[in-house]
Amino acid sequence: MHLLGFFLGLAVGIGFWVWQQVQLHRYLGRLLRPLTSHFYKMRLLLIPRLRQEIAMVKQHEQDLQQLLQTYQDLLNFAPVGYLQVDEENQLLWCNRQAQEILYLQSWQPEQVRLLLELVRSYELDHLIEQTRDSQKPQTGEWVFHRSCEDAAEMPTIKSLALRASSLPLPNGQVGVFLENRQPLLDINEVRDRSFSDLAHELRTPLTSIRLVVETLQNRLEPPLNRWVNRLMQEVDRLINLVQSWLELTQMEANPNMQLQAKAVELRSLIASVWETLEPLVQRQHLSFSYSGPENLWIKADKARIYQVFLNLLDNSIKYSPPYTNIQIQAKILSTKDNDPASPILEINLIDSGVGFSEADLPHVFERFYRGDKARSHSPQDGNSIGAIVGNGLGLAIVEQILIAHGGSIKAMNHPETGGAWMQLQFHEVMANSLSQDYS
Structure with missing residues (x-):
């Protein structure tokens, strides 16, 4: 009898608990039904807008990529060299002029290698380190002796006078513009040699003219000799100019000239x-x-x-x-x-x-x-x-x-x-x- 009462009470309690859970789920369902409908409607409204934003981001990315490619094309055809290294001095990118100036025949754009492995130039490496440490633009000039893996080409490779301008970039990167000044120096050397040859050739006729003027000075009377005296001054001025040019050219060609x-x-x-x-x-x-x-x-x-x-x-x-x-x-x-x-x-x-x-x-x-x-x-x-x-x-x-x-x-x-x-x-x-x- 007691056992029957126990099971009957247990059944009533379980039934009551099940009834409460059913009532609770019904209540929550009635309560959340308007919210679920609202969220569904909001989702339907947000999906097109989200797709539009994604399309705009993709278009902006494409524009940036196109702009980056334009800048690279401009740098590739620029008359000066440009290279860029990361915080570890690994070469990230360089244009055609830089490849020609630094003789980077073995480097490929997809390669990332230490710059010092590719270019044996302490001056360039030191300039980059100075720029990174000071976080300020730097300039430097030096004579670059290019190296070559093919020994047969070594006699044809000429040293270059370079001028570099570097600037710090974000994340420890450094950009360097390179200017090959060797053609200008070669032109100046040819010009100086031409002027020196011309000066040498002028000395003899100027000396002859001066002798003629000296003869005229002794034979002309005033007021005609005034013009001859003026002529003598101009001839002396030309002779002094020629002599000074030769002297200066010799000094510049031989800075360690013999001094008494x-x-x-x-x-x-x-x-x-x-x-x-x-x-x-x-x-x-x-x-x-x-x-x-x-x-x-x-x-x-x-x-x-x-x-x-x-x-x-x-x-x-x-x-x-x-x-x-x-x-x-x-x-x-x-x-x-x-x-x-x-x-x-x-x-x-x-x-x-x-x-x-x-x-x-x-x-x-x-x-x-x-x-x-x-x-x-x-x-x-x-x-x-x-x-x-x-x-x-x-x-x-x-x-x-x-x-x-x-x-x-x-x-x-x-x-x-x-x-x-x-x-x-x-x-x-x-x-x-x-x-x-x-x-």
């Missing part, structure tokens, strides 16, 4: 140059001042250094207003390591003329450069003293002479006088100058 180096006392040499230019000084009523050590001994070719100061002082005299002063300031500088055994002698030559324009300053040492008319013409033209004055080559020769002596020259405008400021530096200072002047 010996002890030279610079203070007295400058004084002798000033005495040579005394006629021009008196005409302009100019004065000269020197400040610095009295005994300045350097190891140099006396004739060449005399030529340097002759040209510089003559230019200062030309462009200085009357009754002004030309200054020469000398001092001995210590080196970066404060080594008394290797000091630097600095000489500043300052005038009170019109100075240089900012556009002319980077070019004043170029041959035949004519800048501001205020400094390219002087009433004393034609009366200059010395073989290198007034022909447009003087400052170029001065620079080459100083380079041959291991020195340098810089052109500026003095902030106080407003005139030209030439700063010379010599490294071969002798112990005679150091004993009392160097500290």
Whole structure:
């Protein structure tokens, strides 16, 4: 009896639980039926829009791919080389010009290899590392010696003078533009050789013309001899121009030219140059001042250094207003390591003329450069003293002479006088100058 009651109660409880679950599912069904219908309708509305967005993304991707291909085609036909490396200096891509310049015959566009494996150029690798480290554009120039796997082709491969401009890219990548400057250097070499040959050929007829003019000078009376004197001045000017051109060409072709180096006392040499230019000084009523050590001994070719100061002082005299002063300031500088055994002698030559324009300053040492008319013409033209004055080559020769002596020259405008400021530096200072002047 008890067992029957137990099973009857169990059956009633299970039945009641089943009834509750059925009622609950019915209630949830009635509750969710409107929402399910809404979501279904929303899905029907969103599917076309989603398909439209997907189509737009695909079209945008195609446009980007087409634009990328256009840029690659432009770079491929560009007259300069371009290459791009990743953060590990692996070559990702380069154009045709870069392949020709760097002789990348074995590289294929789908290959990713270390740039240093393909191009044996420490300078290029160092430029890329500098760009990545500084995150700033860099430039560099060097002579690239191309390598070749075929030994038979080695004699035909020529070294190239390259100029590179690099810029940092996202994700550690670096892009490099390469310019082959060798054709320009070859053209300049051919031009210089042609001018030198022409100058050699001109010397003989100019000498003959001068002899004829000298003969006419002795036979003509005033006022006819005035024209002959003028002709003599122009012939001398042409002879000086030819000689200066030959001299400059020889210096540039052989920077380590043979110098008759010996002890030279610079203070007295400058004084002798000033005495040579005394006629021009008196005409302009100019004065000269020197400040610095009295005994300045350097190891140099006396004739060449005399030529340097002759040209510089003559230019200062030309462009200085009357009754002004030309200054020469000398001092001995210590080196970066404060080594008394290797000091630097600095000489500043300052005038009170019109100075240089900012556009002319980077070019004043170029041959035949004519800048501001205020400094390219002087009433004393034609009366200059010395073989290198007034022909447009003087400052170029001065620079080459100083380079041959291991020195340098810089052109500026003095902030106080407003005139030209030439700063010379010599490294071969002798112990005679150091004993009392160097500290």
